[in-house]
Amino acid sequence: xxxxxxxxxxxxxxxxxxxxxxxxxxxxxxxxxxxxxxxxxxxxxxxxxxxxxxxxxxxxxxxxxxxxxxxxxxxxxxxxxxxxxxxxxxxxxxxxxxxxxxxxxxxxxxxxxx
Amino acid sequence: xxxxxxxxxxxxxxxxxxxxxxxxxxxxxxxxxxxxxxxxxxxxxxxxxxxxxxxxxxxxxxxxxxxxxxxxxxxxxxxxxxxxxxxxxxxxxxxxxxxxxxxxxxxxxxxxxx
Numbered sequence: 524x525x526x527x528x529x530x531x532x533x534x535x536x537x538x539x540x541x542x543x544x545x546x547x548x549x550x551x552x553x554x555x556x557x558x559x560x561x562x563x564x565x566x567x568x569x570x571x572x573x574x575x576x577x578x579x580x581x582x583x584x585x586x587x588x589x590x591x592x593x594x595x596x597x598x599x600x601x602x603x604x605x606x607x608x609x610x611x612x613x614x615x616x617x618x619x620x621x622x623x624x625x626x627x628x629x630x631x632x633x634x635x636x637x
Numbered sequence: 638x639x640x641x642x643x644x645x646x647x648x649x650x651x652x653x654x655x656x657x658x659x660x661x662x663x664x665x666x667x668x669x670x671x672x673x674x675x676x677x678x679x680x681x682x683x684x685x686x687x688x689x690x691x692x693x694x695x696x697x698x699x700x701x702x703x704x705x706x707x708x709x710x711x712x713x714x715x716x717x718x719x720x721x722x723x724x725x726x727x728x729x730x731x732x733x734x735x736x737x738x739x740x741x742x743x744x745x746x747x748x749x750x751x
């Protein structure tokens with residue numbers, strides 16, 4: 524079974540530029556999560572989707588971050604404009620349902636903002 | 638509110654000696670608890686989970702953890718460390734419900750020496 528796929532694996536941008544990350548969850552998983560992991564910290568949930576609807580985006584900085592999952596499968600996370608403090612690893616995870624107790628994580632995208 | 642505290646940011650052991658990674662939790666409800674491992678440049682992998690069944694939980698690669706409600710602890714152990722165990726370990730709490738959320742600890746970096 525293929526795991527959660529993410530791209531790109533690494534991205535370096537200047538501050539105030541925009542960037543987008545892509546995630547393809549495990550086939551059949553209805554729930555998709557985006558996490559931000561700052562160096563030296565544990566991952567923090569940014570947004571949770573159930574199919575193509577948002578379940579929880581309370582921790583998403585909506586003035587600069589946006590995410591979508593238009594067809595209920597792939598998802599993109601965008602940052603515009605980026606700030607220095609956005610440097611982090613962005614992790615995508617998926618699960619069968621919101622109630623499922625196991626989330627499967629992708630390898631992450633490491634973003635460096637200069 | 639739910640949270641976990643990992644008591645050690647860094648643990649160093651010799652190969653073949655026991656491993657103990659400590660985690661205390663705080664939750665108003667009966668929690669689900671997890672340990673995840675993160676190897677460099679790889680995604681988070683589930684080691685084991687506690688979901689109110691047996692208090693001693695066995696996971697992959699010889700790891701196990703014991704849920705102790707009286708001590709609000711969920712420490713991770715392994716009888717004999719291997720070089721391949723060197724990684725970052727995260728203790729995680731989840732409040733089950735219609736939109737399950739994972740709250741991560743700050744992580745413990747395990748170093749294994751010869």
